[in-house]
Amino acid sequence: MAVKHRIVSASTGKTVRAAPNAGGQSGSALPLRLAAVVLWIFAIAFEVLALCAMTEKIVIPFFANLSPLVAGIVLLVIDFIFVVAGAQFWKKANRIAPASEANALKFWLWNNMGVIACAAAFVPFIVLLLLNKDTDKRTKAVGIAAAAILLIIGGLASYDFDPVSAESYAQAAGTQQVYWTPHGKRFHTHEDCAALSRTEELTAGSVQEAIDAGRETLCKICEKRDAALIEKIKQTPKEKDAA
Structure with missing residues (x-):
C-alpha cells in the first residue's frame, strides 16, 4: 500500500496536495x-x-x-x-x-x-x-x-551537443515539483519513491528550491524510474523531424 505523505510547500510553508507522478523503466548510471x-x-x-x-x-x-x-x-x-x-x-x-x-x-x-x-x-x-x-x-x-x-x-x-539537465527530470515525471525530507540529502521526482516510504512529511518545491535547501542531487531510485522518460523526450523531436 502506498504511503500517504503530508506535503509542505517549500515556498509557502503550507500543506499542499501531492501532484501525480509518472513511472519509468529502470536504468543505472x-x-x-x-x-x-x-x-x-x-x-x-x-x-x-x-x-x-x-x-x-x-x-x-x-x-x-x-x-x-x-x-x-x-x-x-x-x-x-x-x-x-x-x-x-x-x-x-x-x-x-x-x-x-x-x-x-x-x-x-x-x-x-x-x-x-x-x-x-x-x-x-x-x-x-x-x-x-x-x-x-x-x-x-x-x-x-x-x-x-x-x-x-x-x-x-x-562533446555533448544536447545535454539533459536534472530540471528536465521533474518535467519528465509529469510534474514541476520535486520532493525532499527534513533530513535527507537528495531530492525526489516521485512522491511514492520507496526511499520515502517511512517519511510522513515531505517538502515540495522546484528543483532550484531543493538545491537551495541543500538537496543538490537526484535520488538514485527516482533516476532509474525517470531514465526511459528522459530518453523518450530526447527522441521525440527526432521522430517528428523524420516524419
Missing part, C-alpha cells in the same frame, strides 16, 4: 560511469606508451618491427578509441543521471567530462614530445600533427 573511467585510464596508459615508443624510451614487443614513429601513431589511435568509447559511456550515463543547471560551469564540466579526458589523453603527449630534445624534427612534426588531429576529432566526438 554508475556502471556506465565506471566503464568510462576505466576506458579513460586505458587511454592515458596508451598515451604514455605512445610517447615512450616515439621517443624510443622503450621497445614494445608487439611493435618491435615498426619504426618508433609508426608504433607511436598506432598507439595514439588505440588511445583515441579508448577515450571516445569512454565518452560515449559517460554521455549515456548523463541521460540517466543528469546534472543540475543551477551551476552553469559545473553543468558544462559534468556533461563534457569526455572532452576533458580527451585533452588529458593527447595534450600532455603533444607538449612532452615538443619539449623532447632527443627526437628528430620529422618524428616530432608527424607525431604532434597526428595527436592534434586525433585530439580535435576526439573532442568533437566526446
Whole structure:
C-alpha cells in the first residue's frame, strides 16, 4: 500500500496536495560511469606508451618491427578509441543521471567530462614530445600533427551537443515539483519513491528550491524510474523531424 505523505510547500510553508507522478523503466548510471573511467585510464596508459615508443624510451614487443614513429601513431589511435568509447559511456550515463543547471560551469564540466579526458589523453603527449630534445624534427612534426588531429576529432566526438539537465527530470515525471525530507540529502521526482516510504512529511518545491535547501542531487531510485522518460523526450523531436 502506498504511503500517504503530508506535503509542505517549500515556498509557502503550507500543506499542499501531492501532484501525480509518472513511472519509468529502470536504468543505472554508475556502471556506465565506471566503464568510462576505466576506458579513460586505458587511454592515458596508451598515451604514455605512445610517447615512450616515439621517443624510443622503450621497445614494445608487439611493435618491435615498426619504426618508433609508426608504433607511436598506432598507439595514439588505440588511445583515441579508448577515450571516445569512454565518452560515449559517460554521455549515456548523463541521460540517466543528469546534472543540475543551477551551476552553469559545473553543468558544462559534468556533461563534457569526455572532452576533458580527451585533452588529458593527447595534450600532455603533444607538449612532452615538443619539449623532447632527443627526437628528430620529422618524428616530432608527424607525431604532434597526428595527436592534434586525433585530439580535435576526439573532442568533437566526446562533446555533448544536447545535454539533459536534472530540471528536465521533474518535467519528465509529469510534474514541476520535486520532493525532499527534513533530513535527507537528495531530492525526489516521485512522491511514492520507496526511499520515502517511512517519511510522513515531505517538502515540495522546484528543483532550484531543493538545491537551495541543500538537496543538490537526484535520488538514485527516482533516476532509474525517470531514465526511459528522459530518453523518450530526447527522441521525440527526432521522430517528428523524420516524419
